[in-house]
Amino acid sequence: MTYVAQGAFAPASRIETAVRSMVVDRPTLVLDVDRVEFQYHQLKQGLGRAHIHYAVKANPTREIIERLVNIGSHFDAASRAEIELCLSQGADPADISFGNTVKKVGDIAFAHHAGVTLFAADAEEELDKIAAHAPGAEVYIRVIVENSQADWPLSRKFGCRGEKAIDLMAYATELGLKPVGLSFHVGSQTKRAEMWTGVLDAVAEIWHRAQAEGYALDLLNIGGGFPAFYGEAIDAPSTYAARVMELVGARFGDVPRVMAEPGRGLVAECGAIIAEVLLVSKKSDDDMHRWVYLDIGRFSGLAETEGEAIRYQIATPRDGDPVGPCILAGPSCDSADVLYEKRPMMLPVTLKSGDRAIIRNAGAYTSSYSSVGFNGFPPLDVVIL
Amino acid sequence: MTYVAQGAFAPASRIETAVRSMVVDRPTLVLDVDRVEFQYHQLKQGLGRAHIHYAVKANPTREIIERLVNIGSHFDAASRAEIELCLSQGADPADISFGNTVKKVGDIAFAHHAGVTLFAADAEEELDKIAAHAPGAEVYIRVIVENSQADWPLSRKFGCRGEKAIDLMAYATELGLKPVGLSFHVGSQTKRAEMWTGVLDAVAEIWHRAQAEGYALDLLNIGGGFPAFYGEAIDAPSTYAARVMELVGARFGDVPRVMAEPGRGLVAECGAIIAEVLLVSKKSDDDMHRWVYLDIGRFSGLAETEGEAIRYQIATPRDGDPVGPCILAGPSCDSADVLYEKRPMMLPVTLKSGDRAIIRNAGAYTSSYSSVGFNGFPPLDVVIL
Numbered sequence: 106m107t108y109v110a111q112g113a114f115a116p117a118s119r120i121e122t123a124v125r126s127m128v129v130d131r132p133t134l135v136l137d138v139d140r141v142e143f144q145y146h147q148l149k150q151g152l153g154r155a156h157i158h159y160a161v162k163a164n165p166t167r168e169i170i171e172r173l174v175n176i177g178s179h180f181d182a183a184s185r186a187e188i189e190l191c192l193s194q195g196a197d198p199a200d201i202s203f204g205n206t207v208k209k210v211g212d213i214a215f216a217h218h219a220g221v222t223l224f225a226a227d228a229e230e231e232l233d234k235i236a237a238h239a240p241g242a243e244v245y246i247r248v249i250v251e252n253s254q255a256d257w258p259l260s261r262k263f264g265c266r267g268e269k270a271i272d273l274m275a276y277a278t279e280l281g282l283k284p285v286g287l288s289f290h291v292g293s294q295t296k297r298a299e300m301w302t303g304v305l306d307a308v309a310e311i312w313h314r315a316q317a318e319g320y321a322l323d324l325l326n327i328g329g330g331f332p333a334f335y336g337e338a339i340d341a342p343s344t345y346a347a348r349v350m351e352l353v354g355a356r357f358g359d360v361p362r363v364m365a366e367p368g369r370g371l372v373a374e375c376g377a378i379i380a381e382v383l384l385v386s387k388k389s390d391d392d393m394h395r396w397v398y399l400d401i402g403r404f405s406g407l408a409e410t411e412g413e414a415i416r417y418q419i420a421t422p423r424d425g426d427p428v429g430p431c432i433l434a435g436p437s438c439d440s441a442d443v444l445y446e447k448r449p450m451m452l453p454v455t456l457k458s459g460d461r462a463i464i465r466n467a468g469a470y471t472s473s474y475s476s477v478g479f480n481g482f483p484p485l486d487v488v489i490l
Numbered sequence: 491m492t493y494v495a496q497g498a499f500a501p502a503s504r505i506e507t508a509v510r511s512m513v514v515d516r517p518t519l520v521l522d523v524d525r526v527e528f529q530y531h532q533l534k535q536g537l538g539r540a541h542i543h544y545a546v547k548a549n550p551t552r553e554i555i556e557r558l559v560n561i562g563s564h565f566d567a568a569s570r571a572e573i574e575l576c577l578s579q580g581a582d583p584a585d586i587s588f589g590n591t592v593k594k595v596g597d598i599a600f601a602h603h604a605g606v607t608l609f610a611a612d613a614e615e616e617l618d619k620i621a622a623h624a625p626g627a628e629v630y631i632r633v634i635v636e637n638s639q640a641d642w643p644l645s646r647k648f649g650c651r652g653e654k655a656i657d658l659m660a661y662a663t664e665l666g667l668k669p670v671g672l673s674f675h676v677g678s679q680t681k682r683a684e685m686w687t688g689v690l691d692a693v694a695e696i697w698h699r700a701q702a703e704g705y706a707l708d709l710l711n712i713g714g715g716f717p718a719f720y721g722e723a724i725d726a727p728s729t730y731a732a733r734v735m736e737l738v739g740a741r742f743g744d745v746p747r748v749m750a751e752p753g754r755g756l757v758a759e760c761g762a763i764i765a766e767v768l769l770v771s772k773k774s775d776d777d778m779h780r781w782v783y784l785d786i787g788r789f790s791g792l793a794e795t796e797g798e799a800i801r802y803q804i805a806t807p808r809d810g811d812p813v814g815p816c817i818l819a820g821p822s823c824d825s826a827d828v829l830y831e832k833r834p835m836m837l838p839v840t841l842k843s844g845d846r847a848i849i850r851n852a853g854a855y856t857s858s859y860s861s862v863g864f865n866g867f868p869p870l871d872v873v874i875l
Binding site: 480 | 515545546547550567568569570571572573575589590591592593594595596612613614615616618619634646647648649650651653654657678766768769770771772773774775781783785789793796819821822823824825826827828842843844857858859860861862863864865866867868869
C-alpha cells in the first residue's frame with residue numbers, strides 16, 4: 106500500500122481538475138455530487154432489488170442528501186438531526202431507518218411522530234425505550250459477528266450475541282413491537298466481497314434459528330462495509346455489490362426486504378481535500394525521515410487516520426520528483442495529531458512549506474468529524490462543484 | 491485509579507452543586523471562572539517570578555480568557571484565532587507568545603503586525619518563515635526530551651535534538667532573528683514534580699552548551715505538564731509549582747525570563763460535564779461486564795479518552811449503590827467511539843437509561859475538541875457559572 110508518486114495530479118478527474126486551480130484560505134473538502142449519483146447507480150446495479158439506505162453519518166452535506174432523495178435512495182440515520190436533514194430534503198419518513206442502537210428517548214419520539222417506522226436495537230432497555238416512544242414500531246435486532254478481515258474491524262460496541270437476538274425478538278413481541286429482521290456489519294472498508302462469507306454464514310445461522318422458532322422475519326439489513334479506493338485495488342462497486350448479493354441469496358434465499366447501508370463506498374471517492382504543507386523538517390540532521398506538517402490533521406477532518414487505519418493518497422505539485430520517507434502530522438499543538446508514523450509516506454524530496462497537498466478520495470468521514478475549533482483552527486470547509 | 495462510587499455528587503463544590511439542578515437538553519460543560527482565578531493564583535504562588543502563559547488551546551472559552559487577562563496572565567497561542575481571541579479580551583500582544591512550532595505563514599504575518607514578538611521554532615524552514623514575516627523577532631528553540639513518566643507522554647512531533655538546537659540558533663542569528671532561549675515539554679499530566687528531574691537535566695545540558703558557544707540566552711520556557719486531579723493523588727498546585735521552580739533554579743541558575751504554560755493544570759478542575767446515560771446493556775446474558783452508553787463520546791468532547799489516557803471520574807445519582815464493571819462508550823455509530831474498555835469502570839449496578847452522569851474535572855481539552863456534528867450530534871454546549 107506504499108504510495109508511489111504519480112504524475113502531477115494525474116489521473117485528472119473532474120474533482121482533481123477543479124482542486125488544481127481552486128483558491129482557498131483553509132483546508133477545504135471539494136465534493137462532486139454528480140459523482141455521488143454515478144456511484145449510487147453503480148452500487149444499485151449490483152445490489153439489484155436491495156434498497157440502498159445511505160449512511161448519512163458518512164457525509165451529511167445537504168447537497169448530497171438532496172441528490173440522493175431525488176434519485177430514490179433510502180437513508181440510515183444515527184440521530185434526530187440526521188432524520189431532520191433527510192426530511193428537509195424531501196425524503197419520505199418511510200424510507201428512513203433509525204439505525205443507531207443507542208438512541209436518545211427524545212429522538213425516538215421525534216422519529217415516531219415524523220413517521221419513521223423502522224428502528225434498530227440490540228438490548229432490552231433499548232426495546233423498552235422504543236416501545237414507550239414509538240409504540241408498535243418495526244425493529245430489527247443487530248447481531249455481533251466476529252470479523253478481522255476489514256481494514257477497520259469494528260469493536261464489540263454494537264450488536265448482541267445470536268442467542269440473545271432471539272430472546273430480544275420475544276421481548277419485542279411482548280412489548281407490542283414488530284421484530285422484523287436482523288442487521289449486522291462486516292466491518293468498515295471490507296475490500297473483497299469474498300470476505301463477507303464467514304460473517305454471512307454466522308448471521309444466516311441465527312436467521313434460520315429464529316425462523317425455526319416461529320419468527321416470520323422479512324427484513325435483512327446487510328449494513329455497510331463497501332470499500333472505497335485508497336490506493337489498493339478493489340472491485341468495481343457493481344461487481345462487488347452483485348457478488349455480495351449472490352452470497353446473501355445463497356444463504357438467506359428470497360428475503361422480502363434486503364437493505365444495504367453504504368456510506369464510505371458511496372461518497373468517499375466523490376471528494377478531495379485541498380490542504381497545504383506548513384513545514385518540512387528533520388529532528389536532527391542525520392535523521393532518515395523528514396517530518397511533513399499539513400494544515401489539516403486528526404482533529405480537523407482526518408480522524409480516520411487514527412491507528413493509521415485509513416491511508417489516504419496524497420498528491421502534490423512536485424509528484425514525479427524523487428521521493429523519500431516522511432512522517433505526516435497535523436497542525437495542532439497536540440502530540441497525538443500525527444497521521445502516519447509507523448508506516449511513513451513516500452513524498453517528493455523537493456516538497457516544502459507552502460506546497461499544496463491534495464488528499465484524494467476524502468469524501469467520507471471528514472467534514473462532520475472536524476472539531477469546532479481545536480487550537481483555533483476553523484472546521485474543514487466544504488465546497489460543492 | 492479504580493473509581494469508587496461516592497455519596498451522591500459529593501464532595502459538593504460550587505460546580506457540583508450547580509450541575510445537580512441544572513436542566514440541559516444535551517451534553518453541557520459547566521465552567522466556574524472564579525475557580526480558574528483561584529487556580530491561577532495557586533500556581534502563581536508556586537511559580538514565583540516565572541510568568542504564566544496560559545495554553546489557550548486547553549480551553550478557549552471567552553470568559554476564561556477575559557478573567558485571565560484581568561488578573562495579569564500571559565498567553566501561549568497556537569494559531570491566529572487564539573491570538574485574536576486574547577487580543578479581543580484586552581491582552582497586551584507583548585504578553586502573547588506564538589508557541590506552535592508549525593505556523594501558517596499568514597498567521598505569522600498577522601501576529602507580527604499585531605505586535606507579538608516571541609515565536610517558537612524547531613526547524614530551519616520555520617525560522618525562514620518567521621524571518622520573512624516577522625523580521626527581527628525573538629525566537630526560542632523547542633528541544634525534544636525523552637520522557638515516559640507523564641500520563642500522556644508526548645510523541646516526537648515537536649522539538650529538535652540538542653545539537654540541532656544550537657545550529658538553529660546560529661541560523662536564526664544569520665536570518666536577523668534573536669534566539670533568546672529554549673523550550674521543552676515534560677509531557678501532559680506529569681503527576682509529580684520529581685518526574686521533571688531527568689528532563690530538566692537534559693535541557694540544562696543543551697542550555698549550558700549554548701551559553702558556552704556564546705549565545706546569551708535569557709528565556710527558559712518550561713512548557714506545561716502541570717497535572718489535574720482525575721482520581722489519583724497529586725500535590726497542591728502551589729507546592730508542585732514551587733518544587734518545579736526549585737529544580738529549575740538548581741540547574742539553570744538565575745534565568746532572567748522564565749515562562750510556564752499550564753493548560754490542563756489551570757482549567758481542568760474548573761469544569762464538569764453534564765451527560766446522560768442512554769443505554770445499559772449486555773452483549774449476552776452471561777457477560778461479566780455491562781456496556782454503558784453516554785450521550786457524549788470521543789467525537790463530542792471526550793477526545794482525551796483516546797487510548798484510555800485521561801480517565802475521568804464519573805458521578806451518578808445512584809452512587810452509594812453496589813458497583814460492577816462497565817465498558818463505557820459514546821453515542822455515535824462509530825465503533826471507535828468507546829471510552830474505557832481495557833480497564834472497565836466500576837459503576838452502580840442500578841444505573842439505567844435516563845440517569846445523569848457528571849464527568850468531573852473536564853474543563854480542559856473538551857469543548858474545542860468537540861466535532862461540528864458527527865452523527866448529527868451537536869457540539870458540546872458550554873455554560874458559565
